[in-house]
Amino acid sequence: GQQVMQIPQYQHVQEGEDFTTYCNSSTTLSNIQWYKQRPGGHPVFLIQLVKSGEVKKQKRLTFQFGEAKKNSSLHITATQTTDVGTYFCAGRGEETSGSRLTFGEGTQLTVNP
């Protein structure tokens, strides 16, 4: 079945440093979504990428979808303490595959002030 792998599992940074998490799929994806879960909270949708090579920005966050639609990344510039949490990617296979949204294991980000 479809697998979505995410690295690293943990990342500790000093406030102001950059952060990147990577998501890789064993199969071609029709889209990829990113969610953020604050400690003790629930996942909250951040963004969706659909097109090959797509890049989207939300303030200090930059999301990319690979040309082959098998990988994605989330980059945070100049992290702040409010960025603390676990970031999940979630991918969906192509429409004919009948697949469901599959979540990566998540990257837990801690930011030292």
Added chain:
Amino acid sequence: NAGVTQTPKFRVLKTGQSMTLLCAQDMNHEYMYWYRQDPGMGLRLIHYSVGEGTTAKGEVPDGYNVSRLKKQNFLLGLESAAPSQTSVYFCASSYRDRNVEQYFGPGTRLTVT
């Protein structure tokens, strides 16, 4: 709008006991999902529903049953709880199947001793 709500928030069960987790959404969404979240394993889909009166198995359905008698409610049942079912359970909903975000409830933390 309350969004997605879950009851209870916490529960401790003994092995072999049964319980039902309730999820309710007030967004008139067709699709509803039950996930479990375990450390280092992301979110795994247990069961889902594509509309009132329908249910389908997800990635890890064994030991769980579900029902969707009303559009706004999705129930998750554990008939005979096992320690392996200790987890955080999240309910989510979406208004259609593909290319839309999922809205998550606050979660239920279940411990089976």
